[in-house]
Amino acid sequence: MSPKVFCIGFQKTGTKSLAFALSALGYTVTGPNGVMDPRIRENVHTLVRKLVPRFDAFQDNPWPVLYRELDDEYPGSRFVLSVRSSDAWIKSVVGHFGSFETPMRQWVYGAGCPKGNEAIYLRRYEAHNAAALAHFEHRPNDLLVMDIAAGDGWEKLCPFLGKTAPPVPFPHANSLGDRKKMQQQLGL
Numbered sequence: 138m139s140p141k142v143f144c145i146g147f148q149k150t151g152t153k154s155l156a157f158a159l160s161a162l163g164y165t166v167t168g169p170n171g172v173m174d175p176r177i178r179e180n181v182h183t184l185v186r187k188l189v190p191r192f193d194a195f196q197d198n199p200w201p202v203l204y205r206e207l208d209d210e211y212p213g214s215r216f217v218l219s220v221r222s223s224d225a226w227i228k229s230v231v232g233h234f235g236s237f238e239t240p241m242r243q244w245v246y247g248a249g250c251p252k253g254n255e256a257i258y259l260r261r262y263e264a265h266n267a268a269a270l271a272h273f274e275h276r277p278n279d280l281l282v283m284d285i286a287a288g289d290g291w292e293k294l295c296p297f298l299g300k301t302a303p304p305v306p307f308p309h310a311n312s313l314g315d316r317k318k319m320q321q322q323l324g325l
Contacts, residue, residue, distance in 0.1 A: 139164075139193060139298075140211075140213045140214050140215050141189065141193060141194070141195070141207075141211050141214040141215070142159060142164060142193065142194040142195070142214070142215045142216075142217065142298065143194075143195050143200050143204060143207050143211075143214055143215070143216050143217070144156070144159075144168070144194065144195060144196035144197070144200060144201075144216075144217045144219060145200055145201040145204040145216050145217065145218050145269055146201060146217070146218050146219030146220060146283075147201055147226070147245075147262055147265060148169075148197055148198065148230065148233075149221075149226055149229040149230050149233060150219040150220055150221050150226060150285070150286075151219045151221070151283065151284075151285030151286060151309075152168070152196045152197045152219060153196075153197075153310040154285050154307070154308045154309050154310045155196055155217060155219055155283070155285065155294075156168065156194075156196045156197075156310075157308035157310055158290075158291070158294060158307060158308050159193075159194040159196070161303050161305070161308070162294075162295070162298065162300045162303070163300075164192075164193040164194040165191075165192045165193045165194065166192060166193070166194040166195070166196060167188055167191075167192040167194075167195055167196075168195050168196040168197040168198065168200060169196075169197035169198045169199075169241070170184060170188060170195075170197075170198070170199060170200075171184050171198070171199055171241060172198060172239050172240070172241040173239060173240060173241070174240055174241070175240045176240075177199065177240050177241055177244050178244050181199050181202075181203065182206075184199070185199075185203065185206075185207075189211065198241045198245065199241065199244075199245075201245075201265060201269075202244075202245055204216060204269060204272065205272060208272070208279075214279075215279060215280075215281070215297065215298060216269075216273065216279055216280045216281070217280075217281045217282075217283060217294070217297075218266065218269050218270070218280060218281070218282045218283070219282075219283050219284075219285055220266055220282060220283070220284050221284055221285075221286045221287070223259055223262065223263060225286065226259075226262060227251070227255055227258060227259050227262070230251045230258060231251045231252050231255060234250060234251050234252075235250065235251070235252045236250045236252045236253070237250055238250045245261065246258050246261045247261070270282070281293060281294065281297040285307075285309070290306075290307030291303070291307050294307075
């Protein structure tokens with residue numbers, strides 16, 4: 138049985154592309170999960186206990202927030218931290234979510250929407266990435282850092298997971314048109 142794969146990068150760091158890539162490699166993938174649950178803080182561990190046995194890989198929220206607990210509860214798992222430059226990330230987050238609030242973002246960032254809360258979001262994003270790197274500092278075989286926007290793809294992901302790259306380009310799910318074309322290429 139393959140180890141679980143937890144994608145612990147924040148939204149807008151290539152999480153959807155990573156989900157498509159993992160699906161193409163044969164993983165059953167879930168996420169985001171619990172985004173609109175007004176009691177996500179209280180319910181997240183119940184949600185995790187329901188989902189982890191049913192899936193092989195996990196991306197988007199709430200998984201990045203829980204990497205320490207997941208590392209303890211599921212030894213031997215693999216973790217993928219997707220990143221991008223802070224400036225590009227905040228621009229993408231604000232452009233995508235704007236003033237739309239969710240309970241998940243309220244829990245993760247302390248503010249339900251990024252617009253008007255850019256400094257809060259940036260601090261949380263940068264602190265999360267630094268903490269994840271520190272957590273796995275002495276375990277490089279357990280954490281892969283990928284900058285999908287900068288071109289990281291199969292050449293990094295497949296060796297980390299012990300998989301063979303499929304004969305298709307690495308997915309980039311930046312737009313609906315890209316997503317549909319990519320799904321066809323990957324047979325999804």
